Amino acid sequence: MLPRSPLHLVLTALLISMSGACTSLYKGPEFVERVDRIDQDQLEEIIVALENIGPRATADSAATKRTATWIRGQLEGYGYTVIEEEFDAPTGARTPVVLVRKKDSGPDGETLEIPLGSRSSKELESEGWKTSGSYLKPVTVKALNLFAEIPGSELADEVIEVNAHYDTVSGSPGASDNSSGVAIVLEMARVLAGGAPSRTIRFCFFAAEESGLDGSRAHVERILQPDTPEVVALINLDSVGFYSEEPDSQKAPVRIPLVTWLPSTGNFIAVIGTFSTGWLGNIFEASADAYVPQLKYYSANRIGGFFKDALRSDHAPYWDAGIPALFLTDTANFRSKTYHRPEDTSEKMNFLFVSRVAQAATATVLELSTL
Numbered sequence: 001m002l003p004r005s006p007l008h009l010v011l012t013a014l015l016i017s018m019s020g021a022c023t024s025l026y027k028g029p030e031f032v033e034r035v036d037r038i039d040q041d042q043l044e045e046i047i048v049a050l051e052n053i054g055p056r057a058t059a060d061s062a063a064t065k066r067t068a069t070w071i072r073g074q075l076e077g078y079g080y081t082v083i084e085e086e087f088d089a090p091t092g093a094r095t096p097v098v099l100v101r102k103k104d105s106g107p108d109g110e111t112l113e114i115p116l117g118s119r120s121s122k123e124l125e126s127e128g129w130k131t132s133g134s135y136l137k138p139v140t141v142k143a144l145n146l147f148a149e150i151p152g153s154e155l156a157d158e159v160i161e162v163n164a165h166y167d168t169v170s171g172s173p174g175a176s177d178n179s180s181g182v183a184i185v186l187e188m189a190r191v192l193a194g195g196a197p198s199r200t201i202r203f204c205f206f207a208a209e210e211s212g213l214d215g216s217r218a219h220v221e222r223i224l225q226p227d228t229p230e231v232v233a234l235i236n237l238d239s240v241g242f243y244s245e246e247p248d249s250q251k252a253p254v255r256i257p258l259v260t261w262l263p264s265t266g267n268f269i270a271v272i273g274t275f276s277t278g279w280l281g282n283i284f285e286a287s288a289d290a291y292v293p294q295l296k297y298y299s300a301n302r303i304g305g306f307f308k309d310a311l312r313s314d315h316a317p318y319w320d321a322g323i324p325a326l327f328l329t330d331t332a333n334f335r336s337k338t339y340h341r342p343e344d345t346s347e348k349m350n351f352l353f354v355s356r357v358a359q360a361a362t363a364t365v366l367e368l369s370t371l
């Protein structure tokens, strides 16, 4: 919901400016050492390897499978056991079907969906069916979310999730959107392997984001089931590879004095949260300051929920479910001219920027995972 009055805007701005003053971190030497292991070359290698796999839209189940197999191989190479979550994702296509119902049966009687034109009405009638209607049915494919976990040593039932979607739109190799995010989550999994966090850390690789956040929706549905460990925070990395020092390289969906004023140079990571879970953004920002002071960020850590453009990625189903979630992004089409195009390729990425975002995100996950 958008703010409705100037007074509301000023009050919001005051509350935002008061937030985040007292975030304290642990920052033990073992955390610093893990964060320092993030390797820029490794991040680049992952982004190039995914580019070589090529576009992987949800409808292309062979490409999805190739990508999932590759991610699984990486995680297993780091010593993890990979957990899968299969779900039906819409391809965007629709197919005409006819609904038939057993003759003389009531509204709860037996029904059958058959492809339009596949059976004659005479044939159906002779078998006791009558046509009840026809419609366009969404075509679905099996899609796969992948997970790896480090179990918590003290609070195993409190889970910190960090995710990136690994699908692309059709025809785009998706270097920034979202191989950059996948590279960060994989690299984080590599450098944190073998650690003993207090809370469980779960690395998530969602499918079918571009088709409508279907992978994250399927997962949120699962984690809301009874007797499921509680997800206490999610960090979502989506499109985090673009960086520019050129003046006017950063556009904004909206600029409101005192509330949101994105800088006009695209040399920062946007930190997007909701009003009630701004503490999560505070931890990211404090971690960036403490571990990676070279990383510039723009804080929208309490106001994201007010803007439609801030709902366009996998954290949105978490917000809907009331699970604290933070969105980290280079702002995609507000900075990049190759968004969702065949030109979204690795040579346009800024790997130093990707590596700084990876360090700040890793530090955040470590800080969240400790008591």
Ligand SMILES: [Zn+2]
Pocket (backbone or CB within 6 Å): 165, 177, 178, 209, 238, 239, 313
């Ligand atoms: Zn994306």
